[in-house]
Amino acid sequence: MNTKTSRWAKLLALCLAASIVSGCALPRSGPGKKEIFSGSVLEDGDAFVVSVNDRVTRATSVTPILGFSSDFLKAGLVGSDTIRPGDTLGLTVWENVDDGLLADQGQVATRLEEVQVDGSGFIFVPYAGRIKASGNTPERLRQIITEKLDAQTPDPQVLVTRLAGDGASVSVVGGVAEQGVFAIERPTRTLSAMIARAGGLTIPNEIAQINVVRGGAKSKVWFDDLYADPRLDIALRGGDKILIQEDTRAFSVLGATGTQNRVRFETQTLSAIEAIAQVGGLNSNLADPTGVFIFRNEPEAIARAVLGRNDLVGDQRLVYVLDLTEPTGMFEARDFAIRDDDTLYVTEAPFVQWQKTLSAITGTLNPLANYSTLAR
Structure with missing residues (x-):
C-alpha cells in the first residue's frame, strides 16, 4: 500500500510540474528574447527588430539642437533709457526767433510737461505731429523732433527727459x-x-x-x-x-536592471551604456547581456535610413538589440544614442527561468511528500 501511495505521489508531482512549466505560470519581469523576436515584422508582427551596428548607430544619432532664431x-x-509705452516725458523747445511757433510772446522757450506715451508708443508734439517715441532713447527722440520742427522754425533746440516710467x-x-x-x-x-x-x-x-x-x-x-x-x-x-x-527628456527602464523606473536625462546626450550605468547597471543575478533592447517609435526618415527601405510611410516601431557579449558590443552600446521616451528593457538569462522551474517543482513535491508521509 505504501509503495502504491509513493508512486501516486510522484506521478501527481510530475503532472503538476509539467502543468506549471507548460502553462508559463512562472513569475518573471517581462517577455523573453524569443517572444520579442516573435513580434518582428518578419514573424508577422508590427515592429522591426534591428541589431545595432556602426551603420545603425550613425543613422540614429539624432540629438536635440537648440538655438535662437x-x-x-x-x-x-538697446540703451538702458529706451522709452516705452506708458512713460511720461518732459519736452522743452527753444526757438531762435522772438515770435516763435510754440513760445508765448516775449519767451524763447516752451515747456511741454507730462507728455504721455500712448499704448502704441506715440506722442503728439504741436507742429511736429504724431511721433513714434517708444523704442527710441530720449536723445534719438530729441533728434526726430528737432528735424520735424526745423522745417517751420529756424534752428530749434529741443530737450527730452523721462519724467516717469520704469523703462x-x-x-x-x-x-x-x-x-x-x-x-x-x-x-x-x-x-x-x-x-x-x-x-x-x-x-x-x-x-x-x-x-x-x-x-x-x-x-x-x-x-x-x-x-x-x-x-x-x-x-x-x-x-x-x-x-x-x-531638461524634461526621460527614458523608461524595465527588466533585469538595478532599478525599474522612468529616468530623467542627466546630460545633453546619453548613450545606451550611460543609461544602463545611470540605473545601476545590469542585475548580475538575473540579466542576459545578450538581450538588451531599446523600444522606440522612429520617424519615417530615420526608419528608412536604418532599414534601407523607401516604402515606409509615417513613424515606425523599431526594437534595437544590443549584445554586450560581442567583441564590439560595449562599443556599440557606448555609441548608440538614447532619445526622449525610449524604453530600455533587459531580458532575464535563460538559467533564471530554469531556476524558477526547479524551485516550482521542488515546492510542488514537498507538500506531496508530506501527504505520502501522512498516508503511511
Whole structure:
C-alpha cells in the first residue's frame, strides 16, 4: 500500500510540474528574447527588430539642437533709457526767433510737461505731429523732433527727459537664485548678464535650458551653449520673459536592471551604456547581456535610413538589440544614442527561468511528500 501511495505521489508531482512549466505560470519581469523576436515584422508582427551596428548607430544619432532664431540673433543692444509705452516725458523747445511757433510772446522757450506715451508708443508734439517715441532713447527722440520742427522754425533746440516710467524690463523665473522683474540697465543688456543679475542658476548646468519669449516668438538654448557660442548671448528687449528650467527628456527602464523606473536625462546626450550605468547597471543575478533592447517609435526618415527601405510611410516601431557579449558590443552600446521616451528593457538569462522551474517543482513535491508521509 505504501509503495502504491509513493508512486501516486510522484506521478501527481510530475503532472503538476509539467502543468506549471507548460502553462508559463512562472513569475518573471517581462517577455523573453524569443517572444520579442516573435513580434518582428518578419514573424508577422508590427515592429522591426534591428541589431545595432556602426551603420545603425550613425543613422540614429539624432540629438536635440537648440538655438535662437535669426530675429533674436540680429537684435542689437538697446540703451538702458529706451522709452516705452506708458512713460511720461518732459519736452522743452527753444526757438531762435522772438515770435516763435510754440513760445508765448516775449519767451524763447516752451515747456511741454507730462507728455504721455500712448499704448502704441506715440506722442503728439504741436507742429511736429504724431511721433513714434517708444523704442527710441530720449536723445534719438530729441533728434526726430528737432528735424520735424526745423522745417517751420529756424534752428530749434529741443530737450527730452523721462519724467516717469520704469523703462525697459524683463522677467526672470525658474531655476535661478532670485526670480523677479529686472530693469534693463547698461550692465544687464544681454542674456547672460541678466541671468547673473538674477543670482545665477540653481539647477545643474548640463541640463539647464534657457527659454526666451518675446512677443509671439519663442526660442531656447542650452545654458552651456550660451557661453560656448558668444552669438547666443542675445540682446534683451523690454517685455522679454526668461524661463530657466531643467531638461524634461526621460527614458523608461524595465527588466533585469538595478532599478525599474522612468529616468530623467542627466546630460545633453546619453548613450545606451550611460543609461544602463545611470540605473545601476545590469542585475548580475538575473540579466542576459545578450538581450538588451531599446523600444522606440522612429520617424519615417530615420526608419528608412536604418532599414534601407523607401516604402515606409509615417513613424515606425523599431526594437534595437544590443549584445554586450560581442567583441564590439560595449562599443556599440557606448555609441548608440538614447532619445526622449525610449524604453530600455533587459531580458532575464535563460538559467533564471530554469531556476524558477526547479524551485516550482521542488515546492510542488514537498507538500506531496508530506501527504505520502501522512498516508503511511
